Amino acid sequence: MIAGDLRVFLTVSAVMFCIGVYGILSRRNAIGVLLCLELMANAVNLNLVAFARFSTGTMGQVFTLFAIALTVAEVVVGMALVILLQRTHRDIRLDVAEEMRG
Amino acid sequence: MNAVELAALTVLAPLVVAVFLIVAAPVRRNGVLAPGLSVLGSLVSLVGAGALLLRQIFGLDPDLTVERQWLVAGGETVARVGITVDGTSAAMLAVVTFVAAMVQIFSLGYLSDEPEEDRGRYFTWQSLFLFSMLGLVVSPNLLQLFACWELVGLCSYLLIGYWWRKPSAAKAAVKAFWVTKFADMGLLIGLVLLYYHTGAFEWGPGAVEQLAAAGSDPEKTPWVLPSVAVAGLMFFAVMGKSAQFPLHVWLPDAMEGPTPVSALLHAATMVAAGVYLIVRAWPLFEAAPVVLNTMAIVGGLTALLAACMAIIQTDIKRVLAYSTASQLGYMIAALGAGSVLGGFFHLTTHAFFKALLFLSAGSVIHAVHTNELSEMGGLWKPMKLTALAFGVGAAALAGLPLMSGFTSKDLVLEGLYKAASAPQPVLWFPFLACLFTVGLTSFYMSRVFLRAFFGKSSRRAYRAHEGGWSMRVPMMLLAVPAVAAGWPVATFAQTTGLFEPHIGLLHFTPVGGIALGFSVVGFAVALMVHASGGSGGMVSALSPLGDLIRLSLVDRAYDLAYRQALNIAAGVGWFDRYMVDGVVNAIGALTLLLGRWSRHLQTGRVGDYVYAVVGGLVLLAAWSQMISWVVL
Numbered sequence: 222m223i224a225g226d227l228r229v230f231l232t233v234s235a236v237m238f239c240i241g242v243y244g245i246l247s248r249r250n251a252i253g254v255l256l257c258l259e260l261m262a263n264a265v266n267l268n269l270v271a272f273a274r275f276s277t278g279t280m281g282q283v284f285t286l287f288a289i290a291l292t293v294a295e296v297v298v299g300m301a302l303v304i305l306l307q308r309t310h311r312d313i314r315l316d317v318a319e320e321m322r323g
Numbered sequence: 324m325n326a327v328e329l330a331a332l333t334v335l336a337p338l339v340v341a342v343f344l345i346v347a348a349p350v351r352r353n354g355v356l357a358p359g360l361s362v363l364g365s366l367v368s369l370v371g372a373g374a375l376l377l378r379q380i381f382g383l384d385p386d387l388t389v390e391r392q393w394l395v396a397g398g399e400t401v402a403r404v405g406i407t408v409d410g411t412s413a414a415m416l417a418v419v420t421f422v423a424a425m426v427q428i429f430s431l432g433y434l435s436d437e438p439e440e441d442r443g444r445y446f447t448w449q450s451l452f453l454f455s456m457l458g459l460v461v462s463p464n465l466l467q468l469f470a471c472w473e474l475v476g477l478c479s480y481l482l483i484g485y486w487w488r489k490p491s492a493a494k495a496a497v498k499a500f501w502v503t504k505f506a507d508m509g510l511l512i513g514l515v516l517l518y519y520h521t522g523a524f525e526w527g528p529g530a531v532e533q534l535a536a537a538g539s540d541p542e543k544t545p546w547v548l549p550s551v552a553v554a555g556l557m558f559f560a561v562m563g564k565s566a567q568f569p570l571h572v573w574l575p576d577a578m579e580g581p582t583p584v585s586a587l588l589h590a591a592t593m594v595a596a597g598v599y600l601i602v603r604a605w606p607l608f609e610a611a612p613v614v615l616n617t618m619a620i621v622g623g624l625t626a627l628l629a630a631c632m633a634i635i636q637t638d639i640k641r642v643l644a645y646s647t648a649s650q651l652g653y654m655i656a657a658l659g660a661g662s663v664l665g666g667f668f669h670l671t672t673h674a675f676f677k678a679l680l681f682l683s684a685g686s687v688i689h690a691v692h693t694n695e696l697s698e699m700g701g702l703w704k705p706m707k708l709t710a711l712a713f714g715v716g717a718a719a720l721a722g723l724p725l726m727s728g729f730t731s732k733d734l735v736l737e738g739l740y741k742a743a744s745a746p747q748p749v750l751w752f753p754f755l756a757c758l759f760t761v762g763l764t765s766f767y768m769s770r771v772f773l774r775a776f777f778g779k780s781s782r783r784a785y786r787a788h789e790g791g792w793s794m795r796v797p798m799m800l801l802a803v804p805a806v807a808a809g810w811p812v813a814t815f816a817q818t819t820g821l822f823e824p825h826i827g828l829l830h831f832t833p834v835g836g837i838a839l840g841f842s843v844v845g846f847a848v849a850l851m852v853h854a855s856g857g858s859g860g861m862v863s864a865l866s867p868l869g870d871l872i873r874l875s876l877v878d879r880a881y882d883l884a885y886r887q888a889l890n891i892a893a894g895v896g897w898f899d900r901y902m903v904d905g906v907v908n909a910i911g912a913l914t915l916l917l918g919r920w921s922r923h924l925q926t927g928r929v930g931d932y933v934y935a936v937v938g939g940l941v942l943l944a945a946w947s948q949m950i951s952w953v954v955l
Contacts, residue, residue: 245933254929315929322927
């Protein structure tokens with residue numbers, strides 16, 4: 222029974238992750254990509270919480286809190302990049318920024 | 324003062340002067356102070372060396388060696404420096420300092436027209452030269468000797484190239500340097516070999532035994548016996564330094580230096596170093612009979628060939644230069660025949676009379692401003708003293724009785740004769756060559772003497788006059804030992820510990836008689852040639868020989884060999900440029916190509932990278948799934 226509950230959580234998490242991946246691959250808008258990235262990160266967080274819940278100890282939950290804090294910081298950096306992109310290219314679609322081409 | 328302090332004073336006085344002159348530039352540029360200091364240094368050395376020699380002669384000092392640590396590696400003393408005082412070194416010290424002091428005093432007058440700065444440079448190198456040679460003479464081991472040996476080479480390079488603005492002088496200096504350096508590689512390799520086998524740089528009987536033991540070791544059968552290899556390599560260095568055929572080519576060119584430099588170089592310092600090395604390291608050479616025989620043959624060949632070359636020279640200094648090579652051949656031949664006394668004694672007497680000859684030639688050149696014999700002539704009238712000095716030197720060189728050269732040359736010939744009839748038939752060639760060369764020597768010296776000082780006066784002779792006191796006095800002083808140095812031969816043998824039987828005050832043997840006969844014939848021929856109107860007849864009589872030598876075959880051979888060496892060097896250079904460098908360059912080019920190709924992978928678009936990441940993830944998942952299928 223317990224294992225069955227875990228499977229539900231993991232399925233939801235996997236679906237979220239796949240939606241995130243699909244979004245990153247299909248989106249051109251930088252903010253959209255960032256959102257999808259967040260979705261993937263939260264899928265992972267959900268995994269972590271679920272595993273922590275179905276095992277002994279609170280370590281996993283503590284790590285999840287850390288991970289959320291880190292994700293916030295990452296979003297800040299991502300948003301800064303988006304703003305810079307807007308300033309330099311007057312556009313936040315990612316395919317306009319290809320100066321790093323080899 | 325004890326003997327060692329005295330020896331240290333003798334050796335270090337010129338060094339102190341040289342270092343001071345190098346450091347104190349204003350003093351060096353002073354035309355009075357610098358020469359004065361240099362002469363003072365050499366006089367101090369002369370007094371010290373004279374005192375040492377006297378004490379050795381009267382047996383006041385025992386032979387002793389004082390050494391200090393020099394190179395220490397891993398707690399082990401690798402090399403030492405020190406001073407050895409014994410009869411051999413004391414005699415050599417006295418000869419070197421005397422000749423050097425005379426040369427320096429002579430230089431005061433000879434170079435009086437030079438700019439002050441150049442003169443300072445000249446005397447600085449002279450002092451350094453003297454120190455190097457004295458350090459070599461008192462060396463207790465081969466490493467110190469080698470260091471001083473190289474210093475001697477450096478100083479002679481600097482002094483030969485004194486007029487370095489003249490291309491020929493610069494070229495001659497470089498030539499002397501390269502030829503002797505080439506030969507010195509032999510000494511260096513020999514030293515390393517000696518150290519490898521004996522663990523020290525000694526030349527005593529102990530080292531000989533160790534070398535012999537290394538040669539008889541059944542475990543390792545050496546390609547050449549170590550004793551032969553060491554002695555042979557050292558002899559190669561001697562051939563370069565003491566101008567033996569075929570490495571004599573630098574010596575005549577070295578005449579580009581000022582004449583007093585030639586006197587020093589040819590008498591007591593540069594060329595004497597080679598012979599002295601053999602005398603010093605005699606046990607090492609004695610243990611290698613093959614090398615000794617080679618030495619005798621090379622010496623005999625050099626004596627003969629150089630004398631032939633001296634005959635056809637028209638430059639007074641070049642005649643003397645070839646005669647030096649010839650006389651060095653005598654010394655080497657005597658040493659090769661085992662007559663250390665003969666070789667060493669000829670070295671000392673030769674130092675005196677050759678220095679005298681060069682100084683009087685310098686006096687002539689100073690007066691007439693040319694080296695060409697054809698522009699001299701009739702100098703007897705204006706330059707009686709120089710003519711007398713040159714005559715004394717020539718007589719000693721030709722080996723007239725009672726002259727120093729007679730006794731020493733007689734010892735050489737006698738040593739060769741005895742060794743050849745010992746019997747060592749291979750030594751008949753050097754003996755006969757040396758005997759015949761006596762006649763040639765007498766001929767060419769008489770020719771030069773008659774040509775320069777007698778006969779029709781040239782235009783230049785009318786304006787010629789003797790130099791100042793600084794040029795006259797050294798000639799007079801040098802004439803004394805040039806005559807008398809041969810008399811105390813018994814004392815010399817006793818002091819240096821080189822006993823040979825039958826040495827009396829008036830040394831005269833049948834061999835000496837024959838040699839004297841050759842000498843007289845040579846003089847008579849020269850006189851006849853002179854009487855028949857100069858050298859025209861002589862030159863035409865000898866023209867085939869002259870043509871042969873004028874081709875300067877040896878120089879050509881070197882030229883050819885040098886070209887070959889250049890070709891080889893060019894080949895090696897090509898290999899280096901296109902093969903060794905080529906591999907490196909190819910790797911670089913390949914990397915560049917790969918980079919240029921693979922950079923297109925970097926599109927710069929974020930989406931592509933995401934695709935790559937996701938693709939990688941999918942691959943990773945597939946792979947792990949496959950593993951689990953295979954394992955389970």
